[in-house]
Amino acid sequence: MDSLERAPRVGGASAKPLHLCPNCAAYVVAAIWSERVSDRCVRNIWCCEACGFEFETSAYIPVKPISN
Numbered sequence: 001m002d003s004l005e006r007a008p009r010v011g012g013a014s015a016k017p018l019h020l021c022p023n024c025a026a027y028v029v030a031a032i033w034s035e036r037v038s039d040r041c042v043r044n045i046w047c048c049e050a051c052g053f054e055f056e057t058s059a060y061i062p063v064k065p066i067s068n
């Protein structure tokens with residue numbers, strides 16, 4: 001088993017940014033849909049389990065500096 005990259009951890013101290021529902025301010029931990037918009041942009045669709053509100057965010061992946 002080598003699936004350590006995304007262990008769900010709710011309620012504990014975590015350095016990961018959590019999204020807050022814009023409607024009811026509950027924590028939303030899992031995206032229901034991820035869409036790759038471009039090489040460096042991913043759009044995530046989130047659904048609040050508490051109230052059912054859906055919203056989306058865009059994540060921009062920074063360009064890695066070429067260390068040479």
Ligand SMILES: [Zn+2]
Nearest residue numbers: 021024048051
């Ligand atoms: Zn909500």
